[in-house]
Amino acid sequence: MQDRPVDFWPRSLPRHLTVPATNLVVNLDVSAARYPDKPAIIFYDTPLTYADLKHEVELAAGYLQAECGVERGDRVLLYMQNSPQFIIAYYAILRANAVVVPVNPMNLTEELRHYVDDTGACTIFAAQDLVKQVAPLVGSGLRHVLVATYSDHLTRPTDLDVPEFVAAPRRAVEGAGLVPWGDMLARGCHPGALVAGPDDLCAMPYTSGTTGLPKGCMHTHRSVMYNAVAGVQWFGAQQDSVALSVLPLFHVTGMQGGMNGPIFIGGTVVLMARWDRDTAAECIRRHRINATQLISTMVIDLLSSPRIDVYDLSSITRLSGGGAAMPDAIAQKMHDLLGIDYVEGYGMSETIAPTHINPPERTKKQCLGIPIQDVDARVIDADTLRTLGIGEVGEIVVHGPQVMLGYWNNPQATADTFVDIGGKRFLRTGDIGKVDEDGYFFMVDRLKRMINASGYKVWPAEVEALMYRHPAIREVCVVASADARRGETVKAVVALKDGFAGRVSEAEIIDWAHQNMAAYKSPRIVEFRDALPKSATGKVQWRALQGS
Template structure:
């Protein structure tokens, strides 16, 4: 275990983090008692106070227990966009001592069928615009669906566009087992006493399912509590903080940093269901937002807005995120404009968000940061699983309070995911990184994403970072393409900036890359696209493009 990072550990931070030995819903009770009339949520200028939030979450829990028969440990699907209803349902499920199963709203019926079957869920919260995807499952395990009309929580005037699916009037569904959200609340039912404790299951996010079906990551109240408290402590969130919440709540990064942490701290979150750079800038200006979580692609889009200087963004003191390394040129532009760095971190569904973060006072660019409180993280050889020397690449393994219990209904996958070292249980992350001389972790790439070109190892993340130095490139993704001579060759899928479309050719990018990086890693093939495919959490879906390239080669 490396402890070099301790020389740069923030002087204001403790080394050990004491966690509340409580149920997650207690955080809602505390904030409601302290700040009953203070807004917790702001949705298109309509506030939901902490007092209102606690009351409605309890009514949801009462309905789940009394009308749906939900018992301690039962799983409930939460299939919604960022909205007051998502947060209320999340805590209502917890208050019923049940387990939240957050589901990407981009999923279709077949994908939802796996969640219902795997979890045994009989209850789901779903939006009215996606009812056609989930209603067929009422005959396949589901018995109750709470239908959500997002517009029910927009009661104030607003002067910016609202997506049509958000503003749509409440729909009626003549389906057995389906009840409108407003009718559920109107029942005014109350739950029984909380009986779950910190070591009971609370939230079960599913992995992306890159091989086979997605797997449920079993998290307890304690492991979820860890990152809610750690995030607040590390970045300095306070009761008077105002945060812009736009990362999806169904994904652990947004769920923890933009939803659970503000509730624990008593802070206010201003939410957007989806990224919109103009509306985001307007909300930052209007509510004097000081903390923002954005993935790198969102920062790129925000700063490329030609009208960005029309907004007052001076209230922002922190922009943080992860998922993909921030291009150095964009990070510098952010620093030049706002005088703040982009603070990156690292985590995964299996760890309920962050295990590593950059210190706020000494962040490094394109860096995962250092292990958080009470986290033991190492870099090991992918074959021997022994620690590699400083500066060499290997797989990240991690042990800490936020690591999952295992995969739901999948003991084989659980066994494969963990190893024992020095009496500790370590999660194998499948991510390749190196530790620098200061003890900071730097991503090299995913274990299975390496390109082998004539025996040379090419790490796509490195090539992507280099491509961002080309003035015409807005986004880039590196994948492998079949090559008769090299086995695999390097292909770049590129989105050009608007001003360069029609002015720069694919061959221009190939020539520039060949002149600016080693020949073995330089892309031999370039494909222009209008946009890169992204998951609901905003990550570039490189595997999808990889599979398309391989399939095309087979056809040819």
């Protein structure tokens, strides 16, 4: 592990972190025993106590086992927006000794099909507005669809601006295998013994890459537990912490910082289904929220509000995030307004959130931070694997307790992603960075073709694979295009098949893509070309198209 000056390590933290050697669901059991009547979740002003949260988790877990036949190690899909039901389903899957596979609710049927096929999952938790995407897959893999209505957990009046899809009343559920959430709970099932331990699989978030379809990152209860504990302890959070959780819970940053970490300490999560700056500001004022994770685009949106001078954000003592660097001017504006610094961190699906965080007392702007406890992070020469010195640019590699076991059903991708250095197994991040004289890591570039659109990672290879299903497309290359609001947006350079020129327009391709893939990854720009530039070996030269 690279030496760091002691002055830059958070003074209250040891260098080593001991975490519970248990199933993650035990964290909920402990907090429910300690704080049964305390709100675990506040959802648009409706509280859910720890005792009630645990009760619903037990009933859902019992149903998974008794009625869905879920057994130890089975994968169960979780396909919802942020909601109490997401958290209940997540912990119910673990209580049933199974493995959570979170799915972006923006994904459409064909994208969802890959998750079903790859995991072998027979059961899915889905929100009622997403059932139409799930229904075509029932009978061809999926057998059980447990349908949640978000408004079931809106039991108190509120003047907050509740999104329409959250406030929507319960609709009738019809079709083979579809079971309403209320019927699931009414069945009154209770789960058997908790037998999955720290080295069993816990969660399997999917990530894409430079080639092929998304890959499942295999995380054990031990690796998920590590970052759930590390995140809250890095910031000194405790049982009376109140956190605003608005980052998507299906993504590892929101999952750990906005759900698993607070549940570990017995804190309260004020949950929003979707970002809205005025609602977020009012929740901060109303519930005296002291901590939140926001990506840079959310902070920019919040601080650009014409009502910023009337917001009461005085309770906030920590605002952190990652995914994209925070612009200097916005960071300064935030500091001037709140008197605190934006704390940036760095992590991946493969590391179930952070491997690096800035020390809260000594942050650096547009910086990944320093490696957290028990993490050995280095910058290496990607060809020779030699560890580079201060200021030298190379690939960031990480070794630590939160690193995944590997990719599900993909030994070749696993082998390609890990490298042995001095007898240690390091994850190759694909990110190009450098280390300064104080041990802080900075991002310089990416080896991988990744587009960062409003904090969402878009992998061109996945978008290209979906676009090739269009009957008029002969060749396609997906690249990033600068965008004032999103930072980057998705652009597709397309060569049409013979006979389609003049018959298919750019707008028609854009509309088709929007109908067949999640909105955040759907190309906003399409450019037609007669042919795509290729290397001598026939590979499309995407870098030549990047700035076009």
